Amino acid sequence: MAKPGYGKRSAPGQQARTRDDFWLLPTRERYVAGFVDHLPDGAAMSVKQLAKQLPLYGQQAIGTALNALSVAGHLRRVRCSVGAGDETRWVFRTFWSRTAHDNEWWNTYLATENASQTAAPAPDTAPPPWVPDEEPPPPAGPENPPPAEQAPEPTAVPQQRTPPQTPTAEPAPLTRGATPSPAYLALARLGRNDHRLGLSADDCTTLEPLATQWLDRGITLDYLTNALTAGLPAQVDSPVGLIRRRLIDKLPPRLPATESTPADNPIPTRRILVECTDCGRPGQPEALPDGLCRPCHQTHTTAGDTTPDLTQISAVKAHMANLRTLLKPV
Structure with missing residues (x-):
């Protein structure tokens, strides 16, 4: 399991699990996808941790498989800003969907998730549900006297002749505020x-x-x-x-306020950034189609060949269409 706040997050809109999940993927990607799909939310999703749990492939093979699963629409890596003020920090999460989705679906879902993160209310300070708000009083009886409000008024005690001893007090607090700046x-x-x-x-x-x-x-x-x-x-x-x-x-200069960002209409802070599945470069969901940045997307698409032959591409597409036809149930 990853640290609290990190790791796997299940995306909504997934179909029920069946034996034919990921059957169109290659063997390695199908193997990795089946393992990730059965992981609970909060599980570690780094390449290093997955390689430790999957003995058939190393870290490089696991990274390549995750890139392919991102292109296929099964996962997106994001950075989420949590906290407020000086306590703000970034956590890294991987949204996983058993059902493959296109870029438009992921962009819409991440925009909704970003809006919910931005408008999230302050953490509730109420006690947990397993702690009762107030312990019920025991029933009155000979062993349990009635509560204080039902007890009769105590008689006044005459003033003692010996002055009470002053308890040893702790040093007086500093004159500054209770909360330091x-x-x-x-x-x-x-x-x-x-x-x-x-x-x-x-x-x-x-x-x-x-x-x-x-x-x-x-x-x-x-x-x-x-x-x-x-x-x-x-x-x-x-x-x-x-x-x-x-x-x-070394006092830094005071920068003037820019006219493009007036104080009464500030630009909303984006609390979720999509991360390139291959190199980790952050950006908005629209700038990372298939979960990959532009250089990594081009590398994954061309597979090292900057001038692909259109004839070969057509032959590969025809071959894949023929395989899908053969795999259809009779």
């Missing part, structure tokens, strides 16, 4: 990534406004961290001084 967290993580840049809490609070200026100009946290940690000397005597100087000297 992204700039503060980025500065605090520098010392954990590189011991030469260990900053104290006061240092992070002092440098936080300078780091916030970077983030206000559209700089990501990874870019900020790389700019502060690149090319460090062998020994850093004053980490706070070095970080302050880099935050001031």
Whole structure:
């Protein structure tokens, strides 16, 4: 099985499984397709993992078979953006369909899947269904006294002459907000990534406004961290001084907002990108017919021959039509 969020995903609109599935495919592709079709959702679909489970073929043969299955309309590899804000990451999935579909069907389905991913609501924080919302109270009896609201009012206790001891309290929290800002967290993580840049809490609070200026100009946290940690000397005597100087000297310019993308009408973010089954190049579904980019599609179509003979192509098509006629049930 793949990591959570990765692996195989079954596409809708599939016919019931029969013994004649994939019977028009060559032997190798039929062998790989039958194995993939019986894998559960979430199974690993990388060439390396499939080659470990299929002893008859190596990684190169499995990759070629997956390319053929993509052209035949059985699978599409995609990249899905999950999360929001600083937690956004890309996961890699393979949509599989036992029933072959053409490019128009796949483009429509992936567009629908992209729309559902973009408009997905925030994760529900309600407890799982197997956890009851509230444990029912036990029946009242001699062993179980009634609940507090049914118990009589307790009598007032006179004030004790000995003052109560003050419990040992934990140190008072910092005056800063309960949730640190992204700039503060980025500065605090520098010392954990590189011991030469260990900053104290006061240092992070002092440098936080300078780091916030970077983030206000559209700089990501990874870019900020790389700019502060690149090319460090062998020994850093004053980490706070070095970080302050880099935050001031390397402050990126503020880019003006373009007129083509006004703030009130932003371009929607595409959360699903189709990936070339052969080389892994990402793109929109319309730009990758048969799940292959243009160079890989041309290579797969011509099979290394840039000037195919039209006579040979016609002969191959006639031969395939004759085979389909012979395979039809009488």
